[in-house]
Amino acid sequence: MKYFRAQLHLTQQELAVFLGVSQSLLSMYEKDRRELPTQASLKLARLESELHQFQQQKTVPDxxxxxxxxxxxxxxxxxxxxxxxxxxxxxxxxxxxxxxxxxxxxxxxxxxxxxxxxxxxxxxxxxxxxxxxxxxxxxxxxxxxxxxxxxxxxxxxxxxxxxxxxxxxxxxxxxxxxxxxxxxxxx
Known part of the structure; x- marks a missing residue:
């Protein structure tokens, strides 16, 4: 997850808000001390999938x-x-x-x-x-x-x-x- 956050330059607080969890819970998840709630895990998986698809697309410069x-x-x-x-x-x-x-x-x-x-x-x-x-x-x-x-x-x-x-x-x-x-x- 740190890699995912780093790619998008997200702070733990920003990702936690997006996933609907606390920053401390996200921190514990990154340290393998706690599990994310199912809803947050699904949302994270969808985000990671979207990022992967986005990276595979040829980007047209704006x-x-x-x-x-x-x-x-x-x-x-x-x-x-x-x-x-x-x-x-x-x-x-x-x-x-x-x-x-x-x-x-x-x-x-x-x-x-x-x-x-x-x-x-x-x-x-x-x-x-x-x-x-x-x-x-x-x-x-x-x-x-x-x-x-x-x-x-x-x-x-x-x-x-x-x-x-x-x-x-x-x-x-x-x-x-x-x-x-x-x-x-x-x-």
């Missing part, structure tokens, strides 16, 4: 259902295209941001090293030491936004975006191939 399915596939193809295009735009934006981050890190590191050089003992710039220290702190704070960890996070996000694009395009291609198989499809 044209309206095929059109609905084709429309859903077209909508899916468009959604996948939008998703891939958005991910491509994000990829471009994030790639530019990562390049900018790397350039900024390089410039700020150079600035910080130069400031440190100006503050070495014996330098003629020591009278400006408080100003140089503030500049060094500002450079360090700015470096926090473009440090190697931030760059690695951005690189990871780039990899994820590339994977999303690839997956969307692969599924989109499969959908397009399915659409081409429909009669009268301009796909």
């Amino acid at each position: 044209p309206k259902e095929a059109q609905r399915e084709q429309k859903r596939m077209q909508q899916l193809e468009k959604l996948l295209d939008r998703q891939a295009r958005k991910a491509e735009a994000d990829l471009l934006r994030l790639g530019e941001a990562l390049d900018k981050m790397k350039q900024q890190q390089k410039q700020l590191s150079l600035k910080r090293k130069f400031i440190k050089k100006l503050m070495i003992p014996g330098s003629s710039w020591l009278e400006d030491k408080p100003l140089l220290q503030n500049m060094e702190l500002d450079a360090e704070a700015a470096l926090d936004g473009c440090n190697l960890v931030s760059q690695q996070k951005a690189a990871y996000q780039l990899l994820l975006l590339k994977a999303r694009i690839k997956a969307a395009r692969q599924v989109q291609q499969t959908v397009r191939q399915s659409l081409k198989r429909w009669p009268g499809s301009e796909g």
Whole structure:
């Protein structure tokens, strides 16, 4: 009986209502703990026979259902295209941001090293030491936004975006191939 229910995607509750028995009785029947009442057994046998006959018939596709399915596939193809295009735009934006981050890190590191050089003992710039220290702190704070960890996070996000694009395009291609198989499809 579980096989019968699985073929029709029926729950125990649905089949029990159809047979006119409780769900708990149906459950016990499936576990060979109880027998179904005669009326329910006859109804179950008729249902199983009907299902068998139905499965033996050659099914003619419903044209309206095929059109609905084709429309859903077209909508899916468009959604996948939008998703891939958005991910491509994000990829471009994030790639530019990562390049900018790397350039900024390089410039700020150079600035910080130069400031440190100006503050070495014996330098003629020591009278400006408080100003140089503030500049060094500002450079360090700015470096926090473009440090190697931030760059690695951005690189990871780039990899994820590339994977999303690839997956969307692969599924989109499969959908397009399915659409081409429909009669009268301009796909």
